[in-house]
Every structure is written in structure tokens, then in C-alpha cells.
Amino acid sequence: MSDVIVIGAGIIGAACARALARDGARVTVVDRGTPATATSAHGEGNVLVSDKGPGPELDLARYASSLWPALTAELADELGPQFPSLEYERKGGLVAATTGAGAQPLLQFALDQQAAGVDARPLEIAEALELEPDLSPAITAAVHYPEDAQVQPVVAAEALLASARRLGVTVRPQTEVIEALTTHERITGVRTSTGLLSADAVVVAAGPWSGSVSERLGAPLPVRPRRGMVLVTTRMPHRIRHKVYDGDYFGATQSAEAALQTSAVVESTAAGTVLIGSSREQVGFDTRLRVEILAAIAERALRLFPSLAGSSVMRSYLGFRPYVPDHLPVIGADERQPGLWFATGHEGAGIGLAPATGEILTALVSGTAPAVDAAPFRPGRPGLRAAELESSGPVLAEETAS
Template identity: 50%
Template sequence: MSAAGASEPSARNRPPARTVSDVVVIGSGLVGACCAYELTLAGLNVTIVDRGHLTSGTTASGEGNILISDKAPGAELELAKLSLTRWTELADELEADIEYEPKGGVVVATGEAEADGLRHFAAQQREVGVTAVEVSGDRLRELEPHLAPDLATGIHYPQDAQVQPVLAAAVLLQQARQRGATVVPEAEVTAIGVDRTGRVASVTTTRGSFATRWVVNAAGPWSGEISALAGLHLPLAPRRGHILVTEPCEPLIHHKVYDAGYVGTLTADAQPDAVEVSSVVESTRAGTILLGSSREFVGYDRRIDGEVVRAIAERATRLFPVLAGVRLMRAYVGFRPWLPDHLPAIGETLAVPGFVQASGHEGAGIGLSPATGRLVRDLITGHEPPIDPTPFRPDRPTLQNDAEVAHG
């Protein structure tokens, strides 16, 4: 049954006949795709619903960085390590090109104060097994010939990698379907039903209802709205980011390169009016170069801000002067799913049994999606997870006493 105002589905898009699933995954971004893929590997009957076309949310507007380098020792780094292992396996297991490139990252400091901070951060990471090799300013150009000659120092992180997020999500969804999953695009979730005990019982969409015992909320920046349908509060806010895309050019940049200020912008406390800009530069297989990025809280405003575009271009050119001669092709924005304590929410909610959060990955959801899928799979199948999932509990105190950012 269609919701009021929704157009009738065409014959090709008719709701599937089967309406009973073990699990309904809401959202076909990379997080939802990884969850669905892992759950079908475990033999479960999975339905993935998305209100738009497949993978049309934030996954389509991010970069493809799989970063170990930007994570301090702690729960998120452990999740990133698990994910990196899984990405490496997936690159073989999927038997399809997802443009996975273990190209390594280089973090650079422009001045001595930044260099000290970078060295300290890298020393802490080494203690928990991260490979982080200092490369002095005068030797950085052996790694990246076009870097500015006057940089203070750099840290080489050979474990960092890259993937094409939309391609990866499409392949994961395709393979989940081959194992029996049903994928329903243009199906907006409008209600979540519970049974007499309060446990999840159904998901209602604009393309029909699905009876289920488990719901995985992988709706990215819109996960707060989905949580509210289940009577839950998830203090999630969209954090806008700009990306610039250059014209295709000869290979100029070989690693993922970003400036030392980037890590600070990730964990900066919420400043409703501030725009954080740092430089993240990476080339793609198509020859374009992606220049990121910015962070700001402006609700779901999709307008491109010329000032921010200029600031990103200037910072990137500071690192790579050669970019001054490369034309920009386009710019776009996307919305990171941000939570106030800077950790994703992954796990079952106590208030509504069967309702599983898989969201709040902010600017790391591409990298962290395989580990998220694995934790969700182990939770639903009752297996011991490979890492401690406790820090990601959706009911953790730091998400209850949250300092929310106003939506614009």
C-alpha cells in the first residue's frame, strides 16, 4: 500500500511478494550493504529497504578513505583495524573490482608545532600496533614528488587504503541478493511496529509492510528520524562536508595525503556556527583528484559555499603547489552522521529489543562499515564478536546526556 501522496510503483518496482524476513535493514548505503552482506553470509533472510535509489545517501558523497592514521588508541581504532582486515578479505572474496587500493597515507605538518603534535600522536598509535613511520621534511618528496618543499615533517601510514564506496556497496548488495536478500528501493520507512512484549515486529514502508524480528537502522544521517519511529532518541546530527573534484590528470598524487590539522577537526566539540576546514587529497582510478574537506552543522542545506570551496582549494594547493595548474571540475556536499561522543552507535537498544543501531560513523563510515556489519551479524546470530562491542552500545551514558547541535 502506498502512503498518501506517494506515486504508484511501476510494474518493475512492485513490492516483492515475500513480506516476512529475519532482518530488515533500513538504508542501502555502505553500512547497510555491509550488514546485509554479512547477515546473508550467516544464512539469514534479509530485506533491505531504502527510500531513494540504492546507495544514494552519504555513501555517494564521501571519499573512499579507509583510515587507520587518524584514529587515536581506543575503541574506534580497534573497529578500524577489524575493518581493515575485513576490507582486505572483501577485496578478494567479492570477486569484483571495488577499486580497493592499499596505497597508504601520509600526514604532513607545515610547521614545527604541528610536527610535535603529529609525532606524539604517532608514538601513541605505535604502542597499539599501528605502523607509523616518520619521514623528515627533506625526504617527503621521495614519497610524493609534488609535495611543497618546505613542509616540516610527515608520518607515513602504509596501512591506510582506499575504496570506491558506491561500487563497493553495489557489489555487496548484489551478492547479498544472490544469497536470497530482497532489495526494495523507493520504499520510505514510515512506521516501526512492536509486539505485545515491546519487541520489534514489523517495518512499514511506502511500498508495503515487512514482518520481522530484527531491524537494523543503517539510515546514516537520517538514523535519528528512524529511531524516533521506534520511540527512541538518538542524538544524531548531519555534519555537512564539501568535496572538490578536479579534471582528470596524469598521476600526480600516490598516497592519501592530509594535513595534521585534520585529526583536530574530527573530534572538535560541536560549534554550531563554525566551519572547520582541513586538507585531504587523494587521486582516483579515473584520474580525478578529490580535495576535501569541511565540517559544519547547517542541517541538510545542500548549497555549495564558495568561501569553503576557496578555503579547501587554498589548503590543498599549500600542500601540492602543482594543483594551482589543475582545473576544478565540480564540487558537492554530503552529510556525515555525527554523534556527540565521536563513536558510532552499533548494537541492540534495551528499550526496543530487536532494534539494532548501525549508525553515527561521522566521517569514517566507509572505512568502518565492514566491522560494523560483522558486529551486527554476531549480535543477531548470537556469536562472540572479534572485538569488544561495549563502547558502541546505543544506550551508553554519553548519548543520553548529549549536547545536541541545533539543526538548521
Template identity: 60%
Template sequence: MQSSDVVVVGAGIVGAAVARRLALGGFRVTVLDRGASAGGTSSSGEGNILVSDKGPGAELDLAVMSGRHWTALAEELPAELGSGFPDLEFEAKGGLVVATTAAGAKALLAFAATQRSVGVDARPVTAVEAAELEPDLTPHVAGAVFYPGDAQVQPTVATEALLASARRHGARVRQGVTVLGGIVSQGRLVGVETTAGRFSAEHTVVAAGPWSAEVAGRLGVRLPVLPRRGTVLVTARMPRRIRHKVYDADYVGAVESGDAALQTSSVVESTAAGTVLIGSSRERRGFDERIEAAVVGELAGKAMVLFPFLADVPVMRAYGGFRPFVPDHLPVIGPDPRLPGLWHATGHEGAGIGLAPGTAELIGALMTGAEPEIPAGPYAVTRSSLKEETNG
């Protein structure tokens, strides 16, 4: 039997961040993933680090804290890993949210006002100012808000960097290892049974993204995490013409919706490689991996509303992935009192890249008995808004 203080199930960006935080704190950590590191949700997103799409409440609190840690990580990881490691492509580019109708502008400005009431830098800008920020933006701007705090990172590289740092501090990462069940002694989870044998640990953290419910079920508890499908388009490379993360005001409503049906909204941004990423779709249809022409068409059409010049730019490819959806739209972070020794770090849906460092800080504080930077209660698996789902 292989022994650690902590087993982290999932080598995506949340699991990687948790592993690094715990390894830095002196824990002996083993990370297990049934596939490759960053092989699931973390490799199928846009690398968003956002405050602009979150209203006042626990998710915004976590996003603000995580943003501070991302700024620090953008300096710490390259310094630690050296110039030979790929660039994180961290860019504090800011976000511009645009409404093209009077009704959309009214809702957007009201939403921004609620954010400013809790300290978010949300700056209403005129159509003229929006055009100065984005010269190729549609002229049909009814209202816009600029968020200097929005940023972007290359998600696969960031995941691998966090794992590399964790390894430097003693963590072990095992790929191609599937968790089959739990090892329970006197009512406490003391390890996991896997396809590579037994791994004993005082703590087991489930950070398996949209597959977390499956893993938790094998360990003996119910966890209401469902896959929510998303699709992203990638254009051919071009000189950078889009300077910020730009999205239409409908995006916030799509993020907050629990509807299973297809929803699309326009999110457009350039990458360091010269491509343009176009999203975003949300749809609950299990683990169906098909990319559908109708979704691609909707995404392309809405992107051209914001940036008409994109009509002449070829789409190079489309890719999709599954995001871990929780019915009350909050991640599940912390210990599970139903099975002592079990912890959760999952349910971030499309915000996992941005929220990973804050999630890791919460886990690290709670596991050592320290005071978290923000209250941990809203993310507990025992919260009232999840009671029906967790009890089944």
C-alpha cells in the first residue's frame, strides 16, 4: 500500500492548485488521474479569470480572492520553474461587456452597480470610449462596462505549471489511475482502492471536475455535480485586433441559468498565439461529446454581431468540453462530514480556471485549522441549498 497524507483525485487545474498548496504546506501529496493531467475540463476552456460575470455573493468573493493569487502565481511560477518552462500567457487584459439593445444596457448597468457596491472595479463607458478600447467593435453599442480586473491564462500550461511546482515540493502525480472505491476504517475514509493498487491517506480530496459525482459515489456519498457541455471556436491566426476579453451582456444570464437547454452568448478574445477564441455555449446533455453545426453557427453569428470583421476570418477548429455544474451555482469546497476524511474541491462549472487558486487556499486553511481568507461556509457540501440534492 502506498501512503500519503493527502490523495487528490483529479489532475486538472483545481486538483493541481490544491496539490501545490498542500505540498507547500508540508503535506505528503499524491495526485491521481484516470487520464492525462489537464486532460479534461482544464484543456477545453478559454482560460478565463473573471470578476465581470459574477454578482455580489460567495462566488464573487472567491473570484476576487483568486484573482489576487493569480497575480502572485503569474510571478511565482515562472521564477520557480525557470525560462525553459512554457509561458503561462497570463494577461491582465481587462474585460469589456457590451449591450447592443436599450433593455440589455439597462440590465447591464444595474448589474454593474451591484458589483461596485461590494468593491468591484466596474466602469461604465460610453460608445465612444468602448470604440477607443476596441476599434473594431460594432458601432451599435447601447451600453458597456469595462472591468480592469479580468484576466486570462493558458489553462493547460497553467495546470502543468502548478503540478510541476507541486512535484518540486514533494508531490507525486500518477496518471492512468482510476479510483474504484474507498478504504474505510471505523467510519473514516483512510484511502482509496485504484487500478494501481491501494493508496492510504488521512485526507482524500475529490477534484475530478464533471466526473466528481462518479468518484464521490464510488467512495460512498452523493454529490450533485453534473456535466454541462460547452463549445469554443478557434479562428486562424491574425494580427491582434481584439485587445480585451469582450462579451455580450447575455453571457451573465447564461452563466447564472440552470436551464438544461442550449444557451449561447458571445465571448470573444485574442490569444498570445494570434488566434481568436469564440464562445460560449452551455447545455446539459450528459457526456455527449458531439460538436453540432447548429451550436457552431450560433456562436459564429453572435460573435459577428460584436465584431463584424470576423465574417471574413476563417474558423480553424472547434473544440468542446464538460464543465462541472452544481444546481445552486456554487462550487463545493471543504470536508464532507458524512464521511470523515473525504474532501471536495469541485463544481466550479466554467469558472474553474479563475477560481482554482482561491479554492486551494480554502482547502489548505481548512485542512490545517487556519482561518480562511474568506468564510468557507457558503461552499460547504452541507449548505441548505444543496440539502435535497445531497440527501437524494
């Protein structure tokens, strides 16, 4: 019998599985598809502190940021030179206001973050242009965040899974969860498309599919998909040195609106391409690319980097973020279903928060104190329930669960 079943083989599920196995648990990971090919494969690899205001998520992000350098080194040493590089780079972030009205809120946000311990450095326009020479001189304010970093998300997820396998974790792809198995009102495993699996604990880490998975397990959680689109240019000389985004990005991440919102997020990759995002909208699991959204993203990016005009776009892609109404990850034990745990709801921050989430979840499962206060992230928190009742988001059709 496995001690723990983890549902979902994206980066959150992989980080949880590895941390649980390192703590001595016997772990089985199940996924309805192929590991690391859903949400984890459709993001930008953000490891950010710059986009979070003072509070529990910022505390979690700062702790997660501190874990990434050692984790990267551990995985490289463990998996050897034949495994692809995680491309972890603490390149720093630069946030710029593109309008007069946006300047003061951006600078005040930086001051609030400074008070919470973030290294946030307001810049003169000339200083910003020294850091990013191609940045538009028409920006009205800028803040530099040296702690921001980037990682290759698919490689990171696969590396965590590879490490977990070396620790004895079993990964079962193409395995769909159907329902919970219970004994004396406690979850004791799951029925899947490939058979029954028993466990002492079941962890839902199914990203945007966690809502439908939780319903199948008898403990609904208000996790919805929030769609985003990204443009990828052809390779070009490495001119964009940091992760650069406009001051509207934070507002978009914290919005409860279901309607489309766009903001500019621009950064180079180790391969020489430039990633250009981002959009947010709640449209269920609609996988149709919309040209008008891509055009809006490109238009906003040009406000930051006019030099990108005429650049060739070689592809675009979309993905779904696991959105919850109160904008905090869900990490901890379900109060309705003993033996059921959650590690989900990170929206666009899951890549960066993965190692901290795995550590916290493992500490809670084992009954020890986590390094970061987990109370704000518990599934039964009042804010999550209240926000769900007030939410104006659409009712989603049932989707195949992870």
C-alpha cells in the first residue's frame, strides 16, 4: 500500500511527491495524461516576489525563492550532466509604469514591499534605461527587483519527477481518478481508470482540474481554470536582460473579473527567443486561440519595447492557471474528508512556489511545523468560502479530471 497518492504530475504534484518521499513516505503519483504536459508546460517559468503584495503569499514566495538555488544544484548533482539544465537564472525583474496615472501606485507598491522585506529599488528613468537599453524612454516610473528569477518549467517539473522516481515514487500516467474510496468516513484511496489504489492520504495537486477532481472525491473546492496566452518570437540577439512587465500586471493577477485582461510581460530565454505575455480570462477549458487577444498582448508589449516591432513570432500557445477566488494557494488538509489534502490554486505562481509547497504539504502530512505559516492557505479558510459565494465567475462544464 502506498502511504500517499498524489493526483497530478505537474510541477506542484512532482514537488509534493519528492518532498514526501524524502520524508520517508511511499508515494504514487497519478495523472490523467502525460506528466508535465499541462499547466506546467504552458507557463513562463516565473520565480517572482515582485508581483505579490505584503501578506501570506509574499511570505511563501520569499521562502520559495530562497529554496530554488539549492534545489537547482541538488537536482543537477543528483541527475547528472545528461539531464537538461533547469536554466535557473536570478536575472532580476523590472516593473515599469507606461502611463502618468500608473507611476505613483507602482512606487507606493514598492515601498509597501520594502516594508515587508523585499529588495525593491525604485529607479530614475535613466537608471531603468541603463538596465534595459531597449526599454521605451516614455515610461513614467520603474522598480528593480533583483530577487526575481526564471526557470525552464518543463525541465524543472521533469527533474523533480525524475528525482522522486529515484526515491521510489511510482508515476502512473494515463490514469484518471474516478472516485474516492472511504472506510469509516475516511478516505483510504481512489478508484481510477486503471484500478483501485489504497493509501493513508490523498493529495489533490491537479492544477486547474482540481475543482473537478475534488468534486469526484466528495469535497468540492472552488478551483477554476483561468486561461492565458503567450507569444514566442524567433531567436534574436539577447537584448532584454530582465523579466520586464508593466504596472498593470499585479492588478490583473488579483482581479476577480472573468472578462479578458491583458498586461505586458516580456523576457528572453536561454534559447534566444522572447516570451511575450500575458492575458487572463475565465472561459472554462476553451482551447481556441484568439488572434485579437494575441494582438492585444503584442500591442502592450510594444509600449515597453518599441524595438520589438517587426520581430517574427514563430508560435503562440495557451494554458490554464488554477484560479481560486481569494487569490491564495490552497495547501493543507480538507476539514470535511479526513485523509484528503490539497496543494493547488497557485494560479500563475505555481512554478515558483512549487518547492515551498512541497515542503509545507509534507510537514503538515507528517504533523510537524512548516517553515512558513500554513494557516492562511488551509482549504477551509473563511475567505475562500466567502469569496466563492460572492464570485461572479461562470459555471464550468465538467472536464476530465487529472
